[in-house]
Amino acid sequence: MSTEILVEATGLGKSYPRVFRRSDRLRALLRLLWGHRTVDAEPVLRDVDLVVCRGQSLGLIGENGAGKSTLLKLLSGVLTPTRGRVVVRGRVGALLELGAGFHPEYTGRENIALAAALAGMTAAELAERLAQIIEFADIGRYIDEPIKHYSSGMVVRLGFALVAAQRPDLLITDEVLAVGDESFQKKCIRWMEDYLATGGTLILVSHSMYHIQKLCSRALWLREGAVEAAGEAGAVCQAYLAYHERKQAADSQPVRRGAAPAGLEFHVISLRLGNGQTGQSSSVAQGDDLRVQAELHSRDGRVPGVHVSIVRADGTPIFGINSDMDGVQPRRSEAGDFAIGLRFRRLPLLPGSYNVRVHALDPEGLRLFDTVEAPLTVAGRGRELGMISLDHVWEDALPVQQPLPQQGAAA
Amino acid sequence: MALSSTLQVALHFARRDFHNRYLGSFSGGLWALLQPLLQLAVYAFVFVQIFRQRVPGADAPGYVPFLVAAMWPWTAFAESLQRGSVAIQEHAGLIGKVPVPRLALVAAPVIASFSVHGMGYAVIVLLLSLLGSGVDPLGLLVALPMMLVLMAFALGLVLLLSTLQVFVRDIASALPQLLMLWMFLSPVMYSREMAPERFRALIDANPMSAFAGIFRWALLHQPAPQTAALAWASLWLAAAVASGVFVFRRLQRHVEDFL
Numbered sequence: 001m002s003t004e005i006l007v008e009a010t011g012l013g014k015s016y017p018r019v020f021r022r023s024d025r026l027r028a029l030l031r032l033l034w035g036h037r038t039v040d041a042e043p044v045l046r047d048v049d050l051v052v053c054r055g056q057s058l059g060l061i062g063e064n065g066a067g068k069s070t071l072l073k074l075l076s077g078v079l080t081p082t083r084g085r086v087v088v089r090g091r092v093g094a095l096l097e098l099g100a101g102f103h104p105e106y107t108g109r110e111n112i113a114l115a116a117a118l119a120g121m122t123a124a125e126l127a128e129r130l131a132q133i134i135e136f137a138d139i140g141r142y143i144d145e146p147i148k149h150y151s152s153g154m155v156v157r158l159g160f161a162l163v164a165a166q167r168p169d170l171l172i173t174d175e176v177l178a179v180g181d182e183s184f185q186k187k188c189i190r191w192m193e194d195y196l197a198t199g200g201t202l203i204l205v206s207h208s209m210y211h212i213q214k215l216c217s218r219a220l221w222l223r224e225g226a227v228e229a230a231g232e233a234g235a236v237c238q239a240y241l242a243y244h245e246r247k248q249a250a251d252s253q254p255v256r257r258g259a260a261p262a263g264l265e266f267h268v269i270s271l272r273l274g275n276g277q278t279g280q281s282s283s284v285a286q287g288d289d290l291r292v293q294a295e296l297h298s299r300d301g302r303v304p305g306v307h308v309s310i311v312r313a314d315g316t317p318i319f320g321i322n323s324d325m326d327g328v329q330p331r332r333s334e335a336g337d338f339a340i341g342l343r344f345r346r347l348p349l350l351p352g353s354y355n356v357r358v359h360a361l362d363p364e365g366l367r368l369f370d371t372v373e374a375p376l377t378v379a380g381r382g383r384e385l386g387m388i389s390l391d392h393v394w395e396d397a398l399p400v401q402q403p404l405p406q407q408g409a410a411a
Numbered sequence: 412m413a414l415s416s417t418l419q420v421a422l423h424f425a426r427r428d429f430h431n432r433y434l435g436s437f438s439g440g441l442w443a444l445l446q447p448l449l450q451l452a453v454y455a456f457v458f459v460q461i462f463r464q465r466v467p468g469a470d471a472p473g474y475v476p477f478l479v480a481a482m483w484p485w486t487a488f489a490e491s492l493q494r495g496s497v498a499i500q501e502h503a504g505l506i507g508k509v510p511v512p513r514l515a516l517v518a519a520p521v522i523a524s525f526s527v528h529g530m531g532y533a534v535i536v537l538l539l540s541l542l543g544s545g546v547d548p549l550g551l552l553v554a555l556p557m558m559l560v561l562m563a564f565a566l567g568l569v570l571l572l573s574t575l576q577v578f579v580r581d582i583a584s585a586l587p588q589l590l591m592l593w594m595f596l597s598p599v600m601y602s603r604e605m606a607p608e609r610f611r612a613l614i615d616a617n618p619m620s621a622f623a624g625i626f627r628w629a630l631l632h633q634p635a636p637q638t639a640a641l642a643w644a645s646l647w648l649a650a651a652v653a654s655g656v657f658v659f660r661r662l663q664r665h666v667e668d669f670l
Contacts, residue, residue, distance in 0.1 A: 017668050025669060029578035032665050033658065041668075077510040080664040094510070101509035106427070117423045118511055120416050 004089075006170050006201050007052040007075060011084030014070050015041035041082065045070050045225045048084070054169070057202040059216035059233055061209070061240050066222040068205045069174060072096060075203060076172045090169030093119070097174065099155040104148035108139065108158055111147055115162050129165045137161035138184075153181055160188055170201045175208075209237040213383065234351075234383060242353030242377075245313030266304040266360040267370040269295040269337060273356055286351055286380030286389070290344040294358040294372075296330055297337050303329050305361035307368070308342050310376070313353040318387055324365040348389045351380035417512040424519030428494075429527060443527045444534060447486050454478055454600065467604060472545045472631045479535055479546075480630045481599045481623035484558055487528035488565050489590045494520035495569030496576050497583045503670040513663045517573050518566060525562045529555065536630060550630035557625050564618065564648050570655030577666045598623050603637075615640040618647035 017028055018040050028040075045067040052058050060068045073079040074086055076094035101118065102111045112133060116126040134143055137157045142150060150158070163171065171192075192215065196202060206212050212219055212233055219236035221229040228243075229236050274291040275284045284290050296304050306329075309320030323329055323340065330338035353375065360370040382389070433442045458464040459474050466477045498517045505511050533555065539546040576582045597619035598606070606614055614620050615637055621644030624636025 019669065025578045028669065029575070029662075032662055035661070073507070078507060079667055097508055101505060101511075103427075105431075110427075114420075114423050114427065115509075117416070117420045118509055122419075 004054040005051055006054050006090055007050065007086070007088050007203070009048055009050045009075070009084065009086040012045065012048040012050075012071070012074060012081050012086055013043060013083035014045040014067075014074060014079060015043040015082045017041045043082075043225055045074070045222075048222075048227055050220060050230070052170075052201060052203060054090075054201055055199045056218065057196060057204065057216040059212035059219040059236075060203065060205045060222060061207070061212060061219055061237065062222035062228075067225040068222055069096070071222065072172055072174060072203065072205055088170065091120075091166060093163040093166045093168030093171045095159055095163050095171070095173040098152060099147065099159065102147045102155065102158070105146055107146055108137070108143040108150075109134075111158070112162060116165075119162070119166050121166070133161045133165045136164055136187075153184065157184055160184075160191075164191055168200075170203065171195065172203045174205045209241060210385070213237055232381075234381060238352050242313050245353060248314040264360075264369050265299050266362065267297050268358050268360050268372040269297050271356070271358045271372045271374050273374050273376055282375055283377040283379055284347060286349065286378050286382060287346050290347045290356075290376070292342045292344075292356055292358065293339070294330075294341075295333070295337055295339050296360050301336070302363050303332070304338060304369075305363055305365040306330060306340050307357075307359040307361055307365075309357045309359070310349070311355050311357060312387060313355060313375075315355075318349070318354070322361065322365050329363075347378065349378045350384055350387055350389055351378050351382055352387070353377055417515050418518075420512060421515035421518040421522060424515060425523040425526070428519055428523040433527075444531045447483060447528065447531055448535070450486070451475070451478060451482060454482070458600065464601075466602060472633070476539050476544045476546050476631060477602070477627065478600065479539065480554075480626045483528055483532040483535065484554075484561055484622060484626060485594060485597070485599050485619065487525050487532075487558070488561055489594065490528070491521040491524035491562070491565045492568055492572065492590060493583075493586055494524060495565070496572040496586055498569070499573045499577055499666055500580075500583070500670065506667050506670060513666065514659075517569055517659070521562060521566050521569055525558060525565070529558050532558070546630050547632060550632075553629035554626050557622065557629070560648070561622055564651055567648070567651035567653075567655035570659040571651070574659050574662045574666060577662075577669050593617075593619070602627075602633075603640075612639075616643045618644040620644070 017024075019025055019028065048071060050058070060071060062068050070079065072094070073096065074081050075088060076092055076096065077088070078094070078096065101115055103114075106114075112130065113126065121129075137143070137154075137160075139150070139154045139157055142154055147155065147158075163173075192202070196215070202215065204212070204215060216233045218231065219233040220227060221236050221240050229239050272293045273282055273284075274293065275281050275288050292308055294306060294308075296306065298304050306323040307320060310318045312318060321342075328340075330340035333339050354377075355373050356376050357371055357373045359368050361368055429443075455475050455478065458478070464474055466472060466474055471477075495517060498520050499506070499513060502511070502516050505516075506513070533551055536546055536551055536554070537548055540548040572582055572586070594600075596614075597617050598614055599619065603611060603614050603620060603624070617640075621636045621640040624633070624640060627633040628635045
């Protein structure tokens with residue numbers, strides 16, 4: 001992989017002016033004419049720095065309205081930045097919105113001509129590639145019909161065919177490929193993999209962490225217009241997913257994390273997590289031991305039961321166990337309270353964010369009195385998907401002969 | 412984007428504009444010629460038959476060739492201003508979706524209007540000279556390059572108006588009336604000599620006077636326009652192009668935020 005820098009953005013920002021009344025427009029006009037660079041504006045993107053070298057692929061993730069599309073538009077030159085600067089070297093192929101730049105009244109062929117001119121293709125280049133574009137789009141006689149008669153899938157086909165014909169150095173695409181039918185999607189993915197394998201550079205916006213991790217080596221997470229995290233694709237995706245899970249959990253059941261309520265028959269005094277080495281840590285490496293230690297209080301001195309569970313950050317249960325299931329009970333401490341510990345050996349959880357919950361039960365293990373939760377981060381660089389690493393062995397399989405480019409295995 | 416590819420995109424948009432207006436209609440491309448011809452017929456009827464208007468002078472041309480010489484360029488000019496002033500606003504759907512040079516969007520309607528009416532002009536001049544109405548077809552060698560100068564004037568104004576239109580939407584609505592006023596204030600349907608003495612200085616200050624004068628001088632061998640008129644026209648032309656380029660360059664990166 002060469003280190004030729006294709007895209008370089010520094011302090012990139014975009015603001016939209018606050019224009020409510022007609023007089024605002026006039027005031028903005030006068031200010032801009034006078035030479036003021038900015039007017040009263042609402043920032044939608046702030047201080048984005050990024051560098052993409054030739055052959056790299058960058059995924060952009062984030063919630064709706066986080067500024068992903070705005071960033072793509074700044075990079076592809078559709079919009080001009082309010083702040084900072086962006087330098088893009090080489091031919092850019094952009095596939096941003098469904099049917100962007102196509103005029104519904106014109107035929108596919110006529111739209112190809114204008115789009116090619118906009119992409120900077122000369123008439124000679126277009127003549128040479130027209131047949132190839134039409135063949136790739138593969139929409140038959142519709143090529144001579146107005147675009148307004150097209151299905152959305154056909155529009156995407158035409159758009160993708162145009163971009164493919166440009167042989168871009170940098171491909172910038174939003175999540176538009178999802179519209180095409182199965183065979184066309186395969187064709188696109190094949191083209192994309194071929195493109196990446198031959199040194200193509202990709203910037204992709206997607207809500208599918210699967211696609212991001214599969215196609216991109218690096219990712220950038222935008223949140224409310226600013227970079228929240230950037231780096232290796234897997235790690236950024238995990239952080240992003242965990243953020244979502246926490247956000248969902250915050251909307252659902254309230255779980256106590258602090259001081260114990262008074263007056264309960266049994267309650268949890270404290271909960272501590274630790275890995276194999278240290279006593280207290282909320283972060284554990286994948287495959288390392290996890291230790292859960294809890295202190296409980298009993299109002300009338302009876303020995304409480306304990307339930308320990310691990311849930312995903314959004315509350316999905318993964319594993320739970322009662323002390324009485326294994327025929328154990330907490331040990332009485334000197335202060336008259338109770339303590340118990342639980343060790344998960346070689347934790348098989350995949351990297352991500354989880355919560356550990358400890359519940360105080362009655363001695364019979366029937367009634368639940370109190371719940372305390374602590375966040376747990378499992379760290380790791382594994383590429384497996386899901387929550388738990390299952391023991392597995394491939395059979396009837398051979399080692400891969402040729403080194404595949406990047407992560408580009410067949411879909 | 413380089414200027415050559417901007418021009419290429421502008422030509423695409425101009426061609427598209429032309430297709431839009433004429434090829435969809437029944438009379439097709441003929442309409443481009445038909446429309447100013449009809450307009451000319453109306454004026455000829457009103458001025459020649461009703462008002463009994465004649466061009467003064469001993470070997471003066473007929474009123475119809477007199478009208479043709481200045482009316483056709485004016486039509487191209489006025490039309491490009493009207494269509495050009497909304498060019499950026501009209502393409503709001505394109506700006507913000509694909510990288511399109513704003514200059515191409517603005518230049519396209521000007522190019523389209525001037526090429527359509529430039530061709531119509533040439534055809535009607537050749538037709539009139541064949542009919543023996545005293546029009547010199549060789550005058551086109553001056554008149555057509557002069558159309559290019561008028562086009563530069565139009566482009567300057569369109570750069571200014573289309574950019575301002577994004578911020579102040581009243582411009583396009585006021586423009587037809589202003590252009591009508593401008594036409595009647597210009598020696599398009601009359602000559603400078605037909606106007607009362609006290610208005611002549613005012614007429615000379617109108618940039619259209621010099622243009623109309625040059626077209627009539629070239630095609631009809633009328634006296635050349637006054638030096639004052641030529642000076643005024645040059646001044647207006649320079650002012651239009653300079654202010655258009657200045658405002659467009661200063662604001663073009665901001666128009667996307669106000670569409």
